[in-house]
Every structure is written in C-alpha cells, then in structure tokens.
Amino acid sequence: xxxxxxxxxxxxxxxxxxxxxxxxxxxxxxxxxxxxxxxxxxxxxxxxxxxxxxxxxxxxxxxxxxxxxxxxxxxxxxxxxxxxxxxxxxxxxxxxx
Numbered sequence: 179x180x181x182x183x184x185x186x187x188x189x190x191x192x193x194x195x196x197x198x199x200x201x202x203x204x205x206x207x208x209x210x211x212x213x214x215x216x217x218x219x220x221x222x223x224x225x226x227x228x229x230x231x232x233x234x235x236x237x238x239x240x241x242x243x244x245x246x247x248x249x250x251x252x253x254x255x256x257x258x259x260x261x262x263x264x265x266x267x268x269x270x271x272x273x274x275x
Contacts, residue, residue, distance in 0.1 A: 179202065179203075179206040179212055179213075179214060179215060180213075180214040180215070181198070181199060181202045181214070181215045181216075181217060182214070182215070182216045182217070183195055183198055183199075183216075183217045183219070184216070184217070184218045184219070185219045185220075186218060186219065186220040186221070187220065187221045188219075188221055190219055190252075194219070194252055194253075197252075197253055197256070198217050198219075198256055201256055201257070201260050202215055202217065202234075202260075204260075205236070205260055205263060205264065208264055208267060209236060209238070209263075209267045211238060211239055212236050212237060212238055213237045213238070213239065214237045215234060215235060215236050215237065216234070216235045216237075217232065217233070217234050217256070218231075218232070218233040218234075218235075219231070219232055219252055219255075219256075220232075220233070222248065224248070227248050227249075228248050228249040228250035228251070228254075228255070229248075229250075230248065230249055230250065230251055230252045230254075230255050231246065231247070231248045231255060232246070232247055232249075232252060232255035232256045232258075232259045233245070233246040233259070234246075234256070234259045234260065234263055236263055236266075236267070238267075238270060241270065243263055243266045243267065243270065245258075245259040245260070245262035245263045245266065246259060247259040247262065
C-alpha cells in the first residue's frame with residue numbers, strides 16, 4: 179500500500195515516521211483491497227484533550243474511509259485512528275457481500 183505521511187506545523191522525526199509505516203503495514207494486511215492511504219499528523223492548541231491529531235484516510239475501491247483522533251502523543255492518536263479504521267473496514271467488507 180502506498181502511504182503518504184504529512185506533518186503539519188512541525189517536522190516528524192524518523193522514529194515517528196517508522197512507527198506510522200509499521201502500523202499502516204499491519205492495517206494493509208487487514209484491508210487487502212485498499213489502494214493507498216494518507217496520514218496527516220497535526221499539532222493543535224488544545225492541551226486538555228491532547229494537542230496531537232492523527233487523521234488517516236484509507237482509499238478503498240468506491241469509497242474512502244477516514245478516522246481522526248486526538249491524544250497526548252502521536253503514537254496514541256495513530257493507534258486510536260487505526261483501531262477506528264479497522265472497525266470501518268469490517269463494516270465495508272460486510273457491505274460488499
């Protein structure tokens with residue numbers, strides 16, 4: 179799967195990019211028919227809920243699945259967004275049958 183990673187208002191370090199790529203590789207096994215994905219990592223001003231936002235768009239044939247999560251760390255936000263995408267992929271597979 180072709181994964182594009184964008185970091186808005188900051189430069190993502192190599193460790194964070196490798197973490198995202200590893201997580202997306204696991205998701206790729208789960209969502210075999212996906213044609214690509216975009217991961218947008220963003221800093222927010224809300225320090226109460228956490229100022230790290232991860233938005234993941236998974237391109238499926240005929241539909242894009244999107245999950246967005248906010249947390250105190252990017253790793254946590256990416257994990258939560260991927261969990262939400264897994265649930266969406268399950269529903270998507272159920273609709274196809």
